């Protein structure tokens with residue numbers, strides 16, 4: 517008789533546990549625990565109960581209440597923690613893996629290590645009496661949680677009466693299935709929480725990167741603005757206009773590209789070229805403004821503007837190319853330029869490019885002593901020379917060839933950025 521009842525009950529447990537563990541969708545660990553507690557209570561006719569899950573590792577290992585149920589009292593969601601030691605009943609169950617039966621919680625025999633904390637009863641005007649506390653085990657038979665059932669009622673709802681070992685034994689065959697499912701669900705939850713944190717952190721990082729990029733953009737803009745202002749300040753006393761420096765930037769960028777220079781070089785020369793005459797800021801205004809020919813001293817002072825420019829620009833790391841252009845833009849291919857008389861490829865290529873760009877623009881521009889030349893005449897002078905100018909002694913022959921091939925590109929820049 518007894519065995520038949522037991523068999524039926526075991527089938528019930530199997531069916532009920534497997535039903536929601538094997539055949540339902542993955543569930544949150546909290547939901548699984550809640551259902552485990554509910555099924556365990558039904559199976560044992562327990563009026564109340566708490567299910568705990570083991571959290572943490574090593575010394576921080578502890579029991580956290582996942583759900584508390586009581587047919588007589590309405591309860592807040594469970595949120596308390598117990599240490600894993602023999603002082604409490606759940607702690608003892610988790611520490612030893614043993615199932616505990618207590619007939620009367622207010623009369624625990626003295627030889628047992630744990631005691632009962634009556635504060636819950638006091639706070640809720642409840643009377644706990646009988647208890648069954650059993651561990652939830654994973655496949656490795658490690659304790660992953662504790663189910664604590666309180667106040668078994670008899671078939672007619674009276675009681676409480678003590679729990680019986682055979683009730684606990686019903687759980688044993690399925691315990692590791694339940695425990696395994698809870699452990700998996702808990703792991704999935706922890707991993708997804710971790711993913712969420714990672715996603716949040718990545719988003720934060722992306723936002724920070726965007727802020728840094730925006731700051732860099734602002735800094736870059738401020739930098740570009742200040743050098744263009746600087747280059748214009750240098751042209752103030754010149755016949756040259758602001759457009760002149762803008763065009764020299766663009767010619768230089770264009771020529772550097774045709775020369776096959778790396779992109780970074782092209783980008784750098786595009787803002788560095790405009791600073792070629794910045795050294796004129798250090799020349800006495802009286803000399804800069806003087807109408808008519810300069811005397812020898814004045815001419816020599818004027819010829820120092822490349823060195824003055826170098827001094828101004830070489831202070832900045834970002835302006836290294838600008839400083840070499842300023843220093844060398846009056847050097848000539850044959851070594852007869854100034855200030856150092858550098859020759860051929862001793863002259864930095866950036867400066868050789870700007871020299872051609874500057875001369876092209878000077879030829880196209882109107883001056884007090886000359887009209888602006890047409891593209892055709894400019895091209896002729898730059899390729900064949902005239903009474904005043906010998907391109908072969910002045911300019912890098914490779915650049916002359918590039919100009920010969922691409923002079924229309926130069927004309928387009930002049931047209932799009934001319935003063936008119």
Ligand SMILES: [Fe+2]
Nearest residue numbers: 792793845846
């Ligand atoms: Fe110059």
Ligand SMILES: [Fe+2]
Nearest residue numbers: 756792793874
């Ligand atoms: Fe210039």
